[in-house]
Amino acid sequence: MKTNLFKSIAIAAILVGSTACGSAPASFVGSLTDALDDSAWESSAWISAPDAQVVTGTIYDGTRSADGASWFVATVKNGGKVASAKWMTTGLGVYELYLNGQVVGEEILKPGFTHYEKTKRSFTYDVTDAINSASGAENVLAVQVTPGWWADKIITPAGHEGMIGKKVAFRGVLELTYADGSKELFGTDTENWKAGIAGPVKHAAIFDGEDYDARELPGYACTDRLGVPEINNEFNGEILPTCGAEIYLRKDIALKPVKAYVWKDVEGATEDAYGKVVISREYAAGEPMTIAPGETLVVDFGQNAAAVPSFVFNAKEGTVLTCLPSELLNDGNGAKSRGMDGPEGSCHRLNLRIPQTGMILNYTFAESKKPVAFTPTCTFFGYRLVSITATDEVTIDSIESIPVTSISKGIETGTITTGNELVNRLISNTVWGQRSNYLSVTTDCPQRNERLGWTADTQVFTETGSFFANTSSFFHKWMRDMRDTQTELGGFPGVAPLAQYGAEPTSMMRLGWADAGIIVPWTIWKQFGDTGIVDENWESMDLFMNHINDNKYDHIALSAENGNYQWADWLSYEPLESCSGSAFGHDKKGKWGPLPEAIEYWNYLSASYWVIDAGMMRDMAAATGRDAARYQAMVDNAKAYIRERFFNANGEFKTAILNTMQTPALFALKNNIFEGEAKEAMIARLRENFAQHGNCLQTGFLGTSILMGTLTDNGMVDIAYELLFQRKNPSWLYSVDNGATTIWERWNSYMIENGMGPRGMNSFNHYAYGCVCEWIWETAAGISSDPAAPGFKHIIMKPVPDKRLGTMDAEYKSAAGVIKSSWKYEGDKWIWNFTIPEGATATVTLPGETESKDYEAGSYTVEM
Known part of the structure; x- marks a missing residue:
């Protein structure tokens, strides 16, 4: 192998009309390929720009990331005629690669969301067809890096001093294989690379959005503004090849406007209401749109999605266009009592939580006689509508909403359609929820300042999602995030990978959340026959199981890890629900904390998951030649413990309030805790409970995940169908009737009669309740996998x-x-x-x- 040789030169503008991050190319060069040998990294170093800003001060929810994009540029001179070229790359932040001014790779938002201390993913591209391969020829390598996934609030908790990631960085190795068979490596260093803040992206982050100034040249075209890089020593973890969960722009399902109008004035405003916008003009589909200063253009794409708006537009040089994403319109004359934040017909943004500082797209026009194309690629938004204003007149020839997702077209696997349009809408809402939230990790929502890998959302939906897409590789990646975030004791987190919150030392071992560490591998193994995910995670899973077996998953015994709190059946309509505070109160000494019956409820639910987890471990052990008998014994012991600890002999709960609830009975039936008269009595009580609630479910995240299948397996499929077709609150079709195009976080996130649900935590694009589609696939359609012969054999x-x-x-x-x-x-x-x-x-x-x-x-x- 030859030594590392660069020819470092000042690079002029090299390609007229070439693109930079934030202006997506019509095409790209290079294809994703296998990584180089790990030893190749020894020829490289992490480099940063000396002039990159560093955020200081105490971080709060609205703290924005550092301004500027870091550029890294080098020129490589071929030592002979090139037969093949591969470029192995990774970054701290979000990076985009360029070769001779052309974008490399169709994957965006690289390297994705991982544990910031432990793992970074590398992307290796075969760029043989894109380089000048002649002996002695020169090729320009360039990279733009922005803060996302690193120097960003998404991984930094409020109260932290500065961002956890201080400066973005890049690391890469170009391998040239010459016609004579020899190889040469060109790695990042401080001698042959240039670095600095440059380019049209003036600001970009996951939460913040993107500011783009088209008057600026990309970094590879203004290297006079770049200097000597500095070594970055912030990351000392492992670099692993990307293996799934890559992120793409789904241009094949781009959304076009279904409605567009301009407003300027407001009528009917009162002290208690913002009034209603006065629409001055509307635009038909495909019609060019104009916006003048003082006006607001509202564009409705008809579908909520994780996406970015893509423009073809023009304006005078220096004109600034601002685009604000939104999930829904204000209504009801903008009544404040309905939770509205503006006049009826304007875009609502309060549920984004940081509407003044985040989720903002700004574009500054350069001089151009023709319309220009622009698509942001350094961030993503969650929205159905956009609100557009400008400092001078802008003509928009076209605008689309391009979905951003790890569910690429190539891995979509299942389609299901019924003769009921409301149910079809529910299925569609579930599919769009998956596309929106399977985005590098299983995010809970794509729109507000959260977008974290909540583990209960993940586990309750994993089987549903496996029908709509081949998610095996995706979850191989995500389970590495889980292992990275697991404690030494074996506790799994509420969020994976480690982020701004949800995986603190006191957010571990939360029942139903931690169990994703078992449920996800089991589901992927069962659905795809994938024993690899079992083998990769066995040690981690076994450690967790030993941990819960040692203390019977007891809440108090684990209080140092769970912070004396449980999310439990989150957002249910039942007693002892945590989000509403009904699980908490003052004791005799006036101290606030969990109620005694809430602790019993939590202990019962965690013991129920102990049974479920142990049964899954038994199955996976048998499939991979491990000791299944040990886990069968654990199942038996856990069931015996549940019967003795929580039930009377007749099958009634010792804690009386649990007998009035749906979720406790559902878990008992799912786990076959009782047979005979006790079981029949429990079924009778459950039937009565549904009748008392007008055939409405009362369950939250955990109860809903087992609801339909458990009812069906226990002779109550009639109730399951009643729940499917129910249109009252709470129900799946209630959201459909109220205009949902994705699954909501709450059963009543929005109500036509009352307006918005609580804005502090109210997403219109969650996916957990879409787990009902698992039942539609397996019961209504009748397609289920058999754990005895996984992978649908x-x-x-x-x-x-x-x-x-x-x-x-x-x-x-x-x-x-x-x-x-x-x-x-x-x-x-x-x-x-x-x-x-x-x-x-x-x-x-x-x-x-x-x-x-x-x-x-x-x-x-x-x-x-």
């Missing part, structure tokens, strides 16, 4: 139809092949067509029957 097909659905058409590209289930009614006749892929078998149970029949691969029709 053996399929459990047990469809339960309902005339209110009308028809069912489900197609799933499983790990074993394409599975289909399609049914309809002709009068009272039910006709079902299903397909089992080659190499798979299925056990089929027809509606209303208890006996099953085994089928080989093929397509079949059943009429009943």
Whole structure:
């Protein structure tokens, strides 16, 4: 291998019309390929720009990241004719690569969200076809890095002194293989690279948004502004090749405006209401739009999504356009009592929590006789609408909303459609929620100053998401984030990877959240036959299981880790709910804390997860040649403990209030705690509970995740269907009736009759409650995997139809092949067509029957 040789020169503007981060190219060069050998990193160093700003002072929720984008530029001279070229790269922050002025790679927001101390992902590109390969030829390498994922509030807790990541940095190695077979490595260093603050991106961060000044040249075209880099020693963790959860712009599903209008004046304002906007003009689909100073253009894309707006527009040089994303419009004459923050017809932004300092896009126009294209790529937003203003007249030829997601088109696997349009909307809302929140990590929401990898949201939805996309690689990556954030004792966090909050030392071992460390690998193994995820995580999972087994997952025993708090059945409508505060009160001494019955409830739920986790470990142990008997014994012990600790002999809870709730009964039934009369009595009480609540669910994040399947498995599929079609609050279709295009955080995030839910925590693009689609796939369509033969090698097909659905058409590209289930009614006749892929078998149970029949691969029709 030859030595590291650079030719360092001052670089003039090298490509007319070339792009910089923030202006997405029509095309890119280079394709993602396998990483170079780890030893190649020895030829490189982390480098930063000496003139990069560093945020100082105490951090608060609205603290913005440092201004400026760091650029790193070098020129490489070929030591011979090049046969192949690979560029292995990583960064502290969000980085974008350029080769001879062309963007390298279609992946955006690299390197993604990981544990800031322990792991960074590398992206290696084959750039052979993009370089000048002649002997002695020169190629210009350039990189732009902005604070996201590093010198950003997303990883820095409020109260911290400065951002955790101080300066962004870049590290990379270019490997040239010459025609004679020899290789040469060119790594980042302080001798051959230049670095400095430059380029059109004046500010960019995950929460803040992006400020872009098109009058500025990209860093590789103004190297006179760059100087000698400095070594960055902030990161001492491991660099691993990207293995899933890469992020893409989904231009194939770009959203066009469904409505657009301009307003300037307001009418009907009062002391208690902001009034209503006066629309001065509306624009038809595809029609160019203009905006003048003092006016506001509102564009509705009709679909909430994690996305970025993409413009083709023009204005005088120096004109500044400001674009503010929003999830919904103010209404009701802007009544403050409805939680509105502006006049009816304007965009609502209070639920973003930092609307004045974050989620803002500014674009400054350069001189241009023709319209220019612009798409921000250093950040992302969560929105359905945008509100646009400008300092001078702007003409917008076109605007689109381009989804940003780790669910690339190539990994989408399942489609399911019914004859009920409301249910179809619910399914669509779930799909868009997954696209929006599977974004490097399983974010809870894409719009406000949070976007964290909450672990309960993750575990309750993992199986649902596995039907709509092949998420195996995604979760290999995310489980590394979990292992990175696990404690030495074995405790899993509320958020992974470690971030601004949710994974503090006192946010570990929260029931239903920590258990994602077991539930996610088990689900991915079951759905995809992926034993690799079991092997990768076995030591970590075993450590966690030993931890909960040693203390029976007891809340008090673990209080040093859980902070004497549990999220529990978050946002339920039941007693002892944590978010509302009903689980807490003053004791006899006046001290505020969890109520005794709340602690019993938490201990019961955690013991229920102990059973679930142990059963999953038993399954995974058996599948990978480990000791399954140990975990079966743990299941038995945990069940015995539950019966003795929490129940009377007749199957009633010792803590009386638990007998009035849905979630405790659901967990008992799911875990088969009782048989016989005690079980039947519990089912009867649960039926009565639903009747008392007008056939409405009362469950939160945890209870809802097991609700539909548990009802079905225990002879209450009639109630499950009533819940599916229910339109009162709380229900899935209530949000649909109230205009939802994604799954909401709360059952009542918005109410036509009352307005906004609590703005302090109110997202219109969460995905956890979309877990109902797991039941639609497995029960309504009848497609389930069998843990005894994971990866759908053996399929459990047990469809339960309902005339209110009308028809069912489900197609799933499983790990074993394409599975289909399609049914309809002709009068009272039910006709079902299903397909089992080659190499798979299925056990089929027809509606209303208890006996099953085994089928080989093929397509079949059943009429009943």
